[in-house]
Amino acid sequence: MQGSREGKVRLSTHTFAGMANALTRKEPPHDDQPELMTRAERRRAARKARAAKTWKKVAAGTVAVATLFGGMGVASTALAADRDSYQDTIGNSSFEAARNQYGLTKHMKNGAILHAWMWSFKTITQHMPEIAAAGYTSVQTEPMSKIKEVAANGKKFTENWYYVYQPANTSIGNFVVGTEADLKEMTATAHKYGVRVIVDVVANHFTSDWNAIDPDWQNKEYFHKRTGCDGPNGEINDYSNRYKVTQCHLLGLWDLNTQNQAVADRMQKFLKTAVADGVDGFRYDAAKHVELPTEVFDNKQSNYWNTILKNGSQFQYGEVLQGDSGLDYKAYANMFRDNSSDGGGNTASNYGKTIRAAVGSNNLDVKMVKNIDTGGASEDQLVTWVESHDNYANGDKESTGLTDYQIMMGWAVVGSRRAGAPLYFNRPKGSGGTNPQFAEQSQLGDAGDDMWKNKSVAAVNHFRNAMDGKGENLQNCGDKSCLMIERSTSDGIQNDGVVIANMGGDKSLSGMETTLDDGTYPDEVNGGQLVVSNHKIVSGTAKGGAVSVFYVKGESDPNVSVEAASKEFSSDNVKVTLRAQDADNLKYTTTEGESGSFTDGKVISVGKTLSIGETATVKVTGTAAKDGKKVKKGQALSASVTVKKVEVPKQNLAAQYSTNKVGMGVKKTINFNAGKDASIADWDSSMLIAQGAANDDPRVYRPNSMYEVPIDLYALYGAYDDDNLYLMWEMTNVQDVVDTGDDYPLSQGHLWQTQNLPFHIAIDTKDDSTCIGNNGGLQTGGSLWASNITWGGEQKLNNVVTISTNGSNGPWIYKGDESGLNSKAAYGPAANAATNTKKSNIKFGYGNGILSKDVIGIDGGWGENNGRFIGDMKAENQNKAKWVNFNEKGHNSAQMDDHYEIAIPLEEIGTTADRIASSGIGIELAATFGLSAMDSLPYDLAMNDNADLPDTGSQVNNSFEKSDDDMFSVKMANIGGEEPPVETKSVKIDQSDYSVDLSNGVTT
Structure with missing residues (x-):
């Protein structure tokens, strides 16, 4: 349960709907909190919150400072763990014999996890032989705390399951999971079968019903105050603000005062008791809502995690949902790992979105499913999934509609890949897909459906266990509906193999190259075999609409290996895994x-x-x-x-695209007013530094994405004087010609009026001493604002300036060193001594209308079947694409197109007018829809490489360019310096020959 991705507050139903009964009663006055709303009022407020766009960059203002933590150890050395889970299992010969008998992985971080959702401890105990036989290294239970019970609900799922995530105290046992004695019996049985136990823990909050909280916990010092938070009843209303995320109340639930050492000590005692009862690991619900030890709020540091994680368990991970701009994902992953005896980390929630988008669209393209957003953590610090209980059970039903077949295909990918510990969520019996979300064919405490032990699912688990430590290679087989996940090391065929998820028809694999060693590989699921000779498949078939699991069981020899992300690279460096x-x-x-x-x-x-x-x-x-x-x-x-x-690959674009064709900008002072209706009177065509094209935004390459507002950059202009760098860019919206039937892009076309989306401006001051390394990735791992944007190839950078389309978020200026970008802004809209952020004097304005007299681009939309294909803006495809002057086709540029301009003080970006005049300054502008780049100037083909694929970060109808990984590699546009301009060229437009002045698109 947590908040957030892509700027929307993700509300967990088990925290919202779980307030039923509690929300209509009055609580005793507490810290001057407002009265609780009725349930109906709460629903209305929640709907409004879901619709709100709340992404805002945390870098200054109310943001917390991350400072070096020191001198705060565990409160009481008397609470040393009595049981060491790792030694009690891996160090126990009886356990090891059982584990090896079932072939389960040695390390929990590498093995599959069965999420026995809403199973009681007794139910898990009864199914333990099947759990081991199905290849699960670990089984994860529900929260074990005492909880509020609504007798009238009985044990039905509907409007009842979420109470498990609302503790009333820290004693073990509740009406769903059973008693502490049941827990002891279950863990003892698990260990007899070589299986380890993970228990879900809610350590961030208690129930919203004060009267249901145990009297021993009814102390206002044990909970955060409800004052100082902007949301109703002290709730979180901004998931980019770390203070609010960690110190405010998650949808009315009583937020534990995690700076209070007594609270930490009580929670640690609770967890150590569970470990003493045989528990081996913990999953921490809503973990990102508990501050890191390095974060300071209200002049207080927290010793909470440093206390409670020292409990004797061997594996601990946090529900750290990705997407918050202020979230240090890597720090959480490292914290869980470093405080566990054998690994730990975070939930890789973004990859679940990727897999659901893939199987939901029958598209298993390697380009879409290969990359896993690690947030800077290592791949063995991740817990992956096809779906989680929140995805399935919450009110938005994010994954509820997936069928068993789609889940099986998704598990074939997630379960067979090397990264992370994959978690299989067990749905309630007869529920989901085309059936109701909760069919009530089973009740709380029962086992769910049988898909967790399906033959294909179990075979993937067996494959995973056998491939522990092996290398990985992904490739499509025949087409995008078929995916091969090869796992191997060059040491013979023992424990080498391939899992194939085939959502198409039968496919012969003969002739395909493979990383597998030579030999014969049987299919555990369908029978048949795969024969490999000279690293080429000689014979074998991937059965259609099925999962195939070809591998040879055996004992692998000890080995070492080294893998490069690519053996040839053109960026700053290449990652190599040992x-x-x-x-x-x-x-x-x-x-x-x-x-x-x-x-x-x-x-x-x-x-x-x-x-x-x-x-x-x-x-x-x-x-x-x-x-x-x-x-x-x-x-x-x-x-x-x-x-x-190697050299950066050349990007040969159609003649309409250009960089510094006219010149290198000019030295001139540009006058404009900040905000709306900024004038562009001081700009002219001699200042053009990069020319794009209209209607080349990613949505036109999808068959069903034209309802989206276009993010379509057209032209970039540059100038400078002794004090400022000036940039102006144009954005077009030719929906009035291309698709008049979709009203939203017409009525909501002005981004500065209706959207709050980030622009990122990368700047190269030509100063190698302040050049940012790591391809512009963050020093802490991941990317700026979780954008998945980096800069390599011919691009160097010293600064990144970020501001939103309406100017309400920013301006921010980020700098760094050879290790990458500093996530704390050097300049921002306000000074913040805690983050060493200075107030920026950047001026930003916007308005309707553009300088260009004509709007030239490629006509059409709705994807390949309607003539729009990936790469149609390349020079080689210039005669295939339908280049037009949209103004001649009726486009109302004066009404539909917009301009933006910015004045950046030279002092803030570390350069001078003399340096610009002599050496120049490089510019790369990226426009986004909240995450990854959708368009850029100069144009880079990274804006188009995944445009035809379904998005994995929002809706499958959208383009994957909305959230894919983008590394800019083209030469930046230059302002100043002494490089001569290049002659203009002609381009064939709308089947007629026009001579086009590429400075402003005016036909002559």
């Missing part, structure tokens, strides 16, 4: 001079010192930790990989 299985004394060296020790999964950056054409080699060594078939214990092991830096 691998080891059953090996120790692990070392690595690079020909660039870096060396050190490593553990399995360590990622290093290689190639920073290389010039084009040069190579670097990474070598890993180790010794075998045990005997294998071909390798003896103590035998030396080694592996290496060589990477090469």
Whole structure:
């Protein structure tokens, strides 16, 4: 249960609807809080909150400062854990014998998790033999705290399940899961079968009903005050503001005062009791709503996590839903890992969106499903899924409509991939898909449907366990409806194999290249076999509408390996992953001079010192930790990989696109008023530095996305004087010609009027001493504003300026060093000493109308079947695309098109007018719909590479460009310097020859 993605407050039904009964009663006065609303009022407020666009960058103002935490240890050394879960399981010969019998992974972070949703402890105990046989390393239970019980609801699911997530105290046992004695019996049984137990914990809040809270906890010092929060009843109303996310109340629930050490000590005692009862790990509900130890609010630091995580468990992870702009996802993942004896991390919620979009559209394109948003964490710090209980059970029914078949296909991908610990959510019996969300064929405490032990699902689990530690390769088989996940190491066929999710018809695999070692691989699910020779498939079929699991069970030899993200790269560096299985004394060296020790999964950056054409080699060594078939214990092991830096691939675009064709901007003072109706009278065509095209925004490449407002950049102009850098850009909306039937893009076309979406302006001041490394990724991992945007290839940057379309969010100026961008802004709309943010004097304005007299672009929309295909803006396709002058087709540019302009003080970006005059300044402008870039100037083909794919971050009808990964690599537009302009060219428009002045699109 948590908030947020893509600027919307994601409300969890089990916190909202769970206030039934409590919301109509009056509470005793507490901290001057307002009266609680009625349930009907609450529903209306929640609907308004869902509709609100709330993304705002947290960098200054009320944002908390992350400071170095020190000197705060566990409150009481007397609370040392009595049980060490790792030693009690992996260190126990009986447990190990059972685990090996069922082939379950040694490390919980690598194995599949069965989320036995709403099962009682006794029900789990009864099914333990089947759980082990189905290949689940761990089973996850519901929260075990005492909870509020509404007797009239009995044990039905509807309007009842969410009470489990609303504790009343910290004692073990409730009407869903059973008693503490049941828990002890369940964990003991699990260990007999080599299975480990994860318990869900709600450590952020208690129930909203004060009268239901145990009297021993009815102390206002144990809960955060309801004052100081803008939402009703002290609730969260801004998920980009870390103070509000962590200190305000999640939809009226009583938010624990996590700065109070007594609260921390009581929660730790609760968790240590559970570990003593046999629990091996914890999942923390709403974890991002509890502040990190490094965050300071109201001049207080919190020792909460540092206290409660020291409980003796071996694996702990947090429900840290991705997408909040102020969230340090990596810090949470590292905190859970570092406070567990054998791993931990966060939920990878974004990847669940990706998988649901893929199976929901029968599109398993590698480009869409390969990348996992790790938020800067490592892949073994993730818990992945097709769906979670929130996705399924909440009121928005995000995943409820998925069928068993689609879930099976999604699990084939999630369960077989190397990254993370995949969690399989067990739905209530007879529910979901085409059936009701809660069919009430089972009740709270019962096992759900049988899909968790379906033959294909179990086979994927068995495959995963056998492939533990193996490399990974994804490729499509025949078309985008068929996906192969290959897992292998070059050590023979033992525990090598491939899972195939095929949502199309039968497909012959003969002739396909493969990473698998030569041999014959049987299919556990469908029978048949796959034969490989010389790393090519000789024979084998992927059954249509089915999951195939080809692999050879066996004992792998100890090995080390090294994997490069790409063996050729053109960006600042390339990521290389170091691998080891059953090996120790692990070392690595690079020909660039870096060396050190490593553990399995360590990622290093290689190639920073290389010039084009040069190579670097990474070598890993180790010794075998045990005997294998071909390798003896103590035998030396080694592996290496060589990477090469190559030229940035050229992006040959149609003649309409240009960069510095006219010149390098001019030195001139530009006068305009900030805000609405900013004048563009001081601009002229001599200042054009980058020309785009109309109607090349990603939505036109989808068959059903024309209802979206276009994010369509057209032209970029630049100037400077002794004090400021000036930029002006034009945006077009040719919906009035292309698709008059979709009214929304017509009536809501002015982004500055109706939207609050970020522009990102990357700036290269030509100063190598302040150049930002890591391709502009954050120093803490991830990307600026969770945008998935980076800058590589021919682009260097020293600053990124970010501001929203209506100016209400920003301006922000970000800087950094060789390790990446600093997530704390150097300049912002207000000064903040805590984050070292200074007040910016940037001026930003916008208005209706553009300088260009004609609007030239590619006609049409609605995807490939209607003539719009990926790459139609390339030079090679210029005669295939229908280039038109939209103004000649009736486009009302004066009404539909807009301009934006900005004045950036040179001092704030670290340059001078003299430097610009002599060396120039580089500019790359990106326009977004909240996350990834949708369009850019200069135009980069990264804006188009995934335009035809369904989006994984919002709705499948939308384009994947809305949330995909974008690395800009084209040459930036330049202002100043001494590079000469290039002649204009002609372009064929609407089947007639026009001579086009590319400075402003005027036909002559």
